[in-house]
Amino acid sequence: MAPALTTDKTGTAARANSGSAVRIDHVHKSFGRPGAAQPVLDDVSLEVRPGEFVCLLGASGCGKSTLLNLVAGLDRPTAGTIEVPGGRPALMFQEHALFPWLTAGRNIELALRLRGVPRAERRPEAERLLELVRLSGAYGKRVHELSGGMRQRVALARALAQDSQVLLMDEPFAALDAITRDVLHHELTRIWSETSLSVLFVTHNVREAVRLAQRVVLLSSRPGRVARQWAVDIPQPRRIEDAAVADLSVEITEELRGEIRRHGRH
Amino acid sequence: MAGTETGPRSVSGSPHDLAGLEAGLDALDAVRVERTPFAKVLLHKVLPPVTAVVLVLVVWKVLVVAEVTDAYKLPDPSAVWHSLKELWLRGTLLDIVWTSVSRGLLGFAAALALGTPLGLLVARVKVVRAALGPLLSGLQSLPSVAWVPAAVIWLGITDGAMYAVILLGAVPSIANGLVSGIDQVPPLYLRAGRTMGATGLSGARHVLLPAALPGYIAGLKQGWAFSWRSLMAAELIASSPDLGLGLGQYLENARTDSDMPGVLLGIILILFVGIAIDLAVFSPLERRVLRTRGLAAAAR
Numbered sequence: 178m179a180p181a182l183t184t185d186k187t188g189t190a191a192r193a194n195s196g197s198a199v200r201i202d203h204v205h206k207s208f209g210r211p212g213a214a215q216p217v218l219d220d221v222s223l224e225v226r227p228g229e230f231v232c233l234l235g236a237s238g239c240g241k242s243t244l245l246n247l248v249a250g251l252d253r254p255t256a257g258t259i260e261v262p263g264g265r266p267a268l269m270f271q272e273h274a275l276f277p278w279l280t281a282g283r284n285i286e287l288a289l290r291l292r293g294v295p296r297a298e299r300r301p302e303a304e305r306l307l308e309l310v311r312l313s314g315a316y317g318k319r320v321h322e323l324s325g326g327m328r329q330r331v332a333l334a335r336a337l338a339q340d341s342q343v344l345l346m347d348e349p350f351a352a353l354d355a356i357t358r359d360v361l362h363h364e365l366t367r368i369w370s371e372t373s374l375s376v377l378f379v380t381h382n383v384r385e386a387v388r389l390a391q392r393v394v395l396l397s398s399r400p401g402r403v404a405r406q407w408a409v410d411i412p413q414p415r416r417i418e419d420a421a422v423a424d425l426s427v428e429i430t431e432e433l434r435g436e437i438r439r440h441g442r443h
Numbered sequence: 444m445a446g447t448e449t450g451p452r453s454v455s456g457s458p459h460d461l462a463g464l465e466a467g468l469d470a471l472d473a474v475r476v477e478r479t480p481f482a483k484v485l486l487h488k489v490l491p492p493v494t495a496v497v498l499v500l501v502v503w504k505v506l507v508v509a510e511v512t513d514a515y516k517l518p519d520p521s522a523v524w525h526s527l528k529e530l531w532l533r534g535t536l537l538d539i540v541w542t543s544v545s546r547g548l549l550g551f552a553a554a555l556a557l558g559t560p561l562g563l564l565v566a567r568v569k570v571v572r573a574a575l576g577p578l579l580s581g582l583q584s585l586p587s588v589a590w591v592p593a594a595v596i597w598l599g600i601t602d603g604a605m606y607a608v609i610l611l612g613a614v615p616s617i618a619n620g621l622v623s624g625i626d627q628v629p630p631l632y633l634r635a636g637r638t639m640g641a642t643g644l645s646g647a648r649h650v651l652l653p654a655a656l657p658g659y660i661a662g663l664k665q666g667w668a669f670s671w672r673s674l675m676a677a678e679l680i681a682s683s684p685d686l687g688l689g690l691g692q693y694l695e696n697a698r699t700d701s702d703m704p705g706v707l708l709g710i711i712l713i714l715f716v717g718i719a720i721d722l723a724v725f726s727p728l729e730r731r732v733l734r735t736r737g738l739a740a741a742a743r
Contacts, residue, residue: 249638265640274635277736278653287649291640311465321737324472326465339639357472360465 197262198343198375199225199248204257206243207400217243219400220257227342230369230376232386232393234429236437240401241379245347248377263342266377271348273328275320281331282307282316288338306334310364326357330364337368346378350385359417362388366413383433384426388417393429397436404436515703522704523711530708535688543674543689544716546602550609551670558614558666562621562659576622579615587612587673591680600683605674612673613666620662624655656732664725671717690716 201223207214217240225231233241246252247259249268275284285303294302307313310330320328329349336344350358366389369376380386386393390409397404407429411421500520506512507519530536564571565579590611594604628651636642636650678691686692690713697705 251634251637265638268635268638270631270635272631274631276632276635276650276653277738278656278732287641288639291645291649311462312469319735319737324469326472327469335639356464357468360461360468363461364465 196226197224197260198227198229199223199266199377200258200260200262201244201248202258202260204244204247204254204259206240206247206252206255214255216400218247218254219402221396221401221403223394223403225343225375225377227375228373230366230389230391231378232390233377233379233396234381234383234386234393234433235396235401236381236398236433239396239398241396242347244396244401245345245377245379248343249345261343263375265339265341266343266345267336267339267341268345269329269332269336269347269349271351273320273325273332275328275332275335277320279320280316281312281318281320281323284320284331285335285338288335292339303334303338306338307331309337309368310334324357325353326361329353329361333365333368337372337374342373343375343377346376348380349378351380351382358385362417363414365389366415370413383430384417384422387411387422387426387429388415395429395432395436398440405432515701518704518707523707526702526704526708539688539690539693540712540716542687543678543691543713544720546605546689547609547667547671547674547716547720550606550674551613551667553606554610554613554617554666554670555663557610558617558662559621559659561614562618562625562662565618566622566625572622579619579622582611582615583619586676587669588676588680590673591677594677595681600681600686602686604681605677605686608673608677609670612669616666616669617662620665621655621659624658624662625651627658628654657729657736657738660725660729660732664721664729667720667725668717671713671720675713 201221204218204221205216206218207216209215221240221244223231233244235241243252245268247254248261249266250261251268275281276287279287282300282303285306286299289299289302290296304313304316307315310333312327312330312334315323315327315331320331323331332349350361353361362385365376368374376389378386378389387409393407393409395404395406396402407425409425411419411425415422503517503520507514507517511517527536530539561575561579565575566572587608590608591604594607594611598604598607632650632654633646636646641649674689675691675694678686678689679695682692682695688696690709694706694709694713697703697709
């Protein structure tokens with residue numbers, strides 16, 4: 178068990194560390210009124226190295242989405258610090274979150290525009306990004322004309338358009354069917370290996386975590402703490418049905434079950 | 444990666460084939476959006492309302508032939524047609540309609556210019572919402588005819604009084620439409636916008652306002668209906684020869700002359716203008732906005 182959070186850790190400016198893409202330092206987060214606050218994250222420390230692919234795994238109530246929101250800067254930790262030296266990270270949600278009043282291409286161009294890309298460069302850049310996610314013909318398509326998998330690929334292209342060094346992904350493929358998800362796993366690993374992107378990927382799907390990540394971090398539930406970590410040294414390209422992926426998944430699932438059972442006892 | 448193909452099993456796993464799988468998925472999953480053929484539009488959109496109008500005329504005619512009431516109370520449809528023709532031949536028909544329509548549109552434009560910033564303020568500033576929110580909703584249920592006496596006392600029987608009544612009727616609708624449009628923006632869009640750096644004014648411009656557009660347009664539509672209704676009430680009650688002959692005055696004149704065909708013609712013209720403006724301006728606008736967002740692909 179991690180020790181209770183002590184006050185001397187709070188608010189301390191983390192030392193500048195150029196060696197990490199994301200640095201989460203003794204982060205504590207609770208919701209609700211002071212006094213009756215419910216702790217969601219308890220003393221979570223985690224580092225993502227530049228170019229690393231990390232999967233955050235946990236049952237419901239482990240605060241993995243909360244942690245991602247904190248890293249994205251959409252919310253503030255109650256205590257502790259979060260550092261993202263490379264600037265604002267890009268965030269992908271379970272829902273595509275594309276704007277339905279814009280075409281696929283315009284959605285990407287909006288991200289480029291907000292990043293300050295000059296008008297003349299936006300269209301070619303958007304088309305390049307669409308090509309990267311293998312959707313060259315989709316520039317003029319409306320969001321509702323795309324399938325679920327295509328929407329997530331456009332959303333990925335839009336996230337890449339932000340040109341962030343860190344990509345945060347909040348169960349982005351959870352709503353897709355198995356075959357589409359498989360294809361997107363492949364696309365994501367391909368794009369990740371072609372760029373210097375660091376990825377922090379939240380999921381409750383153990384196999385998905387092992388299929389994708391270099392490191393899998395298991396969070397315990399209520400409150401969320403880092404329970405265990407695994408380095409995944411199976412070489413890419415992996416496949417979800419690979420024996421090595423299955424074996425490690427069994428081991429991690431066992432651990433996850435243990436975490437969940439703990440909650441049935443009280 | 445090209446060298447990974449070692450046997451039949453791994454062929455399906457090669458990146459090349461994954462691209463093929465992906466293309467297949469895209470082709471299978473893509474939502475097909477079809478345009479309805481013109482003949483079908485004619486059959487499903489034009490025929491039913493035309494039939495309804497014809498039915499009303501037939502029932503009307505039957506009632507007249509059956510002499511259910513005195514002819515001066517229920518004139519023959521042809522008498523109304525005759526009144527219309529007479530107005531047309533005298534050359535006053537278009538003048539009468541235009542007097543009212545131009546007032547209505549000008550008043551609506553003013554209501555738009557006032558209601559939009561008001562709606563933004565109410566939606567985004569908590570204190571303003573607490574202060575004006577309930578009042579705006581309440582004003583919507585207050586018939587704008589109720590303002591006519593006050594407007595006449597303040598401004599006299601003038602065009603100003605007409606515009607005042609239009610504004611009091613339409614501004615709350617437009618402002619409320621914008622407020623509910625903004626309230627219904629999915630928080631996910633705002634979060635997505637914020638992670639891309641769309642905050643403050645840029646967030647309002649690129650995310651909040653476009654996302655609120657359907658609600659805003661619904662408000663505009665209702666705002667026009669209220670403008671037109673308020674104007675007709677004002678013209679009917681506050682009619683004066685100095686104001687120029689609008690549809691409301693025409694109706695009022697027909698009543699004082701006990702000219703029932705004229706009264707019916709006045710009602711039909713008011714109805715016609717209301718429907719025509721909606722069909723020509725607001726419905727296409729609304730349909731376009733909903734269709735581009737995939738919200739009305741099947742319905743229309």
